[in-house]
Amino acid sequence: MRRAGASLLVLWLGISGTTAGAVVCEDVTFEGQSWTTCTVAPATEDLRLFHSDSTGGLYGSFSAIDGDQPDGRRLGFAMNAGMYHSDRSPVGLYVEDGEQTMRLVTNPGPGNFGLLPNGVLCLTDTHARVIETLRFEAEKPECRDAAQSGPMLVIDGALHPRFLTRSTSRYVRNGVGTTDAGDLAVFAISNGPVTFHEIGRFFRDHLGLPQALYFDGNVSRLHAPALGRSDAGFVLGPIVGVLE
Numbered sequence: 001m002r003r004a005g006a007s008l009l010v011l012w013l014g015i016s017g018t019t020a021g022a023v024v025c026e027d028v029t030f031e032g033q034s035w036t037t038c039t040v041a042p043a044t045e046d047l048r049l050f051h052s053d054s055t056g057g058l059y060g061s062f063s064a065i066d067g068d069q070p071d072g073r074r075l076g077f078a079m080n081a082g083m084y085h086s087d088r089s090p091v092g093l094y095v096e097d098g099e100q101t102m103r104l105v106t107n108p109g110p111g112n113f114g115l116l117p118n119g120v121l122c123l124t125d126t127h128a129r130v131i132e133t134l135r136f137e138a139e140k141p142e143c144r145d146a147a148q149s150g151p152m153l154v155i156d157g158a159l160h161p162r163f164l165t166r167s168t169s170r171y172v173r174n175g176v177g178t179t180d181a182g183d184l185a186v187f188a189i190s191n192g193p194v195t196f197h198e199i200g201r202f203f204r205d206h207l208g209l210p211q212a213l214y215f216d217g218n219v220s221r222l223h224a225p226a227l228g229r230s231d232a233g234f235v236l237g238p239i240v241g242v243l244e
Helices: 002-016 062-066 133-139 196-206
Strands: 024-030 031-040 047-050 076-080 094-096 097-100 119-123 128-132 147-150 152-155 173-178 186-191 211-217 222-224 239-243
Touching: 002 024, 002 222, 024 133, 024 196, 031 152, 031 196, 031 222, 047 094, 047 147, 047 196, 062 239, 076 186, 076 211, 119 133, 119 211, 128 133, 128 173, 128 211, 133 211, 147 173, 147 211, 152 196, 186 196
Parallel strands: none
Antiparallel strands: 024 031, 031 186, 047 239, 076 222, 076 239, 094 097, 094 147, 119 128, 119 147, 152 211, 173 186, 173 211
């Protein structure tokens, strides 16, 4: 899986050239399914999490984030970033700009979030890493921003052990995968209903990423201005995006 991940990085560098701070979003096909991916190099792009504005009010949408930037910057890419309660508060660990508002949840529970193993997207000023929850608890990495979600899609190059090849549960789904070095993050959303096994294979076999985390299904939304796309329809909880 390392070689595939390295190939992905070479491909991304070939697409993006020497332009710093540019998110690369594209539509791709894998096993007959249409996907949209956005590739981010966290060392050169301002990748971060968004939940509440400076007054404590919920953002809830991509346009609200764009309208709240005092320096006039706007989102070059964004998507929903993990599961949330009915009040849009995060279900698991949530850290934004160094401030933790929800603790790490390590025990199994109902729904997709509790389908262990789950994991955490950990962001610093230079790196992005998807880390399985118990490993995260043991390593205690320093994260400027962090969002817990679940289940994990790919763990050390292997699919989540409870994914079924013949599952009939199909939704539009999204997630994120990262390289072992944490120098590249790829965010992906299906453009039609897929199973957990299919989205896991997309991250593992097509993108070649050793770690990948599920964000959500059905409510999955993408903001990709370069593709003329900005999904609406749901008030969102945590959002991940790049300010340009």
